[in-house]
Structures are given as structure tokens and as C-alpha cells.
Amino acid sequence: MEYTDYDTRLAAYAVVTEGDRVLLARLRVPEAGTWTLPGGGVEFDETVEQAVVREVLEETGYEATCGPLLGVRHHIVPKERRMHDNGRPMKAVQVVFRATVTGGSLRSETDGSTDEAAWVPVAELPRRRHGLLVPIALGWAGALHP
Template identity: 45%
Template sequence: MRKRLRVAAYAVCVRDGRVLLARSPVPGGTHEWVLPGGGMEHGEDPLDTVVRELEEETGYHVEVTGLLGIDSFRHAFGREGLRGPVDHHGVRVVYEGRVVGGELRNEVNGSTDLAAWHDLDAVAGLTRVRLVDVALGLWRERPVDGRAPAGER
């Protein structure tokens, strides 16, 4: 089985009781809400990644105000093209960010198609990826070891 490692950086931006999320299309015509951020390019620092990705996906310029933690997961995919099964290991660096400029806009020709602020109380009702809950858990709990609370891993 081939092994694949992907390192990515994301930011939790909360303002006035609302969190900034991006919407990602899913095969089949549906969508799910994701935390703004994405994969590191080779040689790129994770902090630079999150600043770049937030601007690409939301139009905002952000200042990183803290490191909330690291989320790590593994998933085996049955087949990836002609290369066979893949053991995927994702490592996600989660920062806290503050919007310092720019204008909210949607990404064009990217991995997301909509950026929006959502009331924190309404997040549980959204179709979302697991990382949204993990990151908000890190933001709320601020664990000293940077590991998501057990119920959210």
C-alpha cells in the first residue's frame, strides 16, 4: 500500500459570535462547510500557508494570533487511479486568526465556492467536515498539549 502524507494549515476566525467558514463542493452536487485553509506547498512555512489560503478562499487578510493545536488522522483509500490503495496521513495545523483587512469574497476556480460567517450556535446544524468541530474544540478548550478534546478526535 502506498503511503501519502499531507500537511495543511487552517485558521479559526471568530468575530462577534460568528465563525468564518468556506463551502466546498462534494461529488454528487452537495456541499460541506470547511475551515478556511489548505495544503502546504513544498518549502512553505505553515503560518505562511494559512495566511495565503485564507486570502485565496475568503478575500481576507489575517493575522495569526495563536497556535491552537495539531490534528492528525489516517484513512485508507481503496483505490486511487491505477496506482492502487493509499494509506493517507493528514496532519493539520490549526491556528487562531484575526481579520485585519481585505473584503469577504468567494474563491474563483478553487477548492471552495463560498465564504461566509456563521453564528457559533448554528454550526452544529451545518453539513460540515470533522475538522470544523475539532478546531472549534481546540479554540474553546485551548488544551495545553494542543490535542483536540477526546470526544472530537
Template identity: 45%
Template sequence: MRRRLRVAAYAVCVRDGQLLLARSPGPDGVPEWVLPGGGAEHGEDPYDTVRREVTEETGYRIEVTGLLGVHSHRFARPRRRLRRAVDHHGVRLVYEGRVAGGELTFETGGSTDLAAWHDLDTVPGLTRIPLVDIALRLWRERPAAGRIRQAPTPDN
């Protein structure tokens, strides 16, 4: 089984009771909301990753105001036709960010196609990836250890 490590950085940007999210096509083609952010390039500091990714996906420049925590997840992807099975380990750094400039725009030719502000109380009704809830919990609880305990699931 092939092993894969992915380090990524995401931002929780809350303004006037709204959360900034980006929309991405889900694995089954159904769009789902995600935190702005993504994978670090080789040699890139995650702090720089989150700032770059937020700008790419939303048009905003952010000031990183803190590290909320780290979420680690691991799961196996079974072998598919002509592909080996993968033991995937994702390490996701979740930062808090404040919009410092730019204007809301949509990414073209990237991993997302739309960005929007959502009222915090409407987020539970959105089709979203589990990391959105994990990040909001980190933002609300601000655990001293920078992590929350939860039952493992295949896609969180």
C-alpha cells in the same frame, strides 16, 4: 499500497460570536462547510500557508494570533479502477486568526465557492467536515498539549 502525507494549515476566525467558514463541494457533490485553509506547498511554512489560503478562499487577510493545535488523521483509501490503494496521513495545523484587512469575496476556480460568517450556535446544524468541530473544540478548550483525543473515523 502507496503512502501519501499531506500537511495543511487552517484558521479559526471568530468575530462577534461568528465563525468564518468556506464552502466546498463534498465527495458526493453535496456542498459542505470547511475551515478556510488547505495544503502547504513544498517548502512553504504552514504559518504562510494559512495566511495565503484564508486570503484565497475568503478575501480576508489575517493576523495569526496563535497555534491552537495539531490534528493528525490517517486512513486507507481502497484501490479503485486504474488507481492504487492509498494510505493517507494528514497533518493539520489549526491556527487562531484575526481578520486584519480585505473584504469578504469568493474564490473562483479553486477548492471552495463561497465564504460566510456563521453564528457559533448554528454551526452544529450545518453540513460540515469533522475538522470544523475538532478546530472549535481546540479553540474552546485550548489544550496545553495542542491536541484532543477522539475516536478515529474514516474522514476526520
């Protein structure tokens, strides 16, 4: 399949840790109740680093600085599973950075794709519904404990 035959969604995510806890946001849509890293789609006029900072603020209330790149993940979303059906499959490209809180205070997003933000103990992750990106990115960050 040629690149002109599918859509690409570029998204940027942050791994923010404090001791043995990770900052997560709970999705309201499309997979309600699933915990994920703060992050989301990169706007046309911003860099991936700017997107990480904006998304952390929008979804958690924290001001942050973007740290080093941890990794890039991609997966295919078949046209039947797309949130906005346009008859085309999509390649989702997820760029993950380490980030550090520099200000603000924890709050949940209103009228966005998430509905709650929380510091979650890493050891509690097996008992919480979360997206696949969470353990992958925590592994890249060296934040998973055996």
C-alpha cells in the same frame, strides 16, 4: 506500516471568529456542500503559518495574520477514499491556528476547492453540514458555547 509506505498531506487551517460567528468556507471538492475552516495544503516552499495566511486570502478574500497554534489533528485516508487514487493510503495532518482578519473584504473563491465563504453563527453549526475539524478546532479555541 513504515512512513515510506504511505503519503502524508500537511495542511494548515485558521479559526477566525468575530463575536459569536466563525469564518467558514464551503467545499466544492471533494465533499461538496460541506463547510470547513479556511485552509488547505501547505506548499513545498512555505511554512504552515504562511500557508494559513495564503489560504484565508484565497478562500475568503480576507488578509489575515497567523496567531497561536491551537492544535494538530491527524487521520488516515484509505487508498480507496483518496481524491487522487495512486494506490497508497494517506495520513492527513491538520495544523490549526487562531488567525485575525487585518484587511480585505469577504468574497468567495473562484476556481478553487471552495465555492462560498461566510460568517456563520456558532449556534447554527448543528444545522449545517460541516467537517469534523470545525467543532474540534472551535473547542480548542474556546469558541464553542454550551
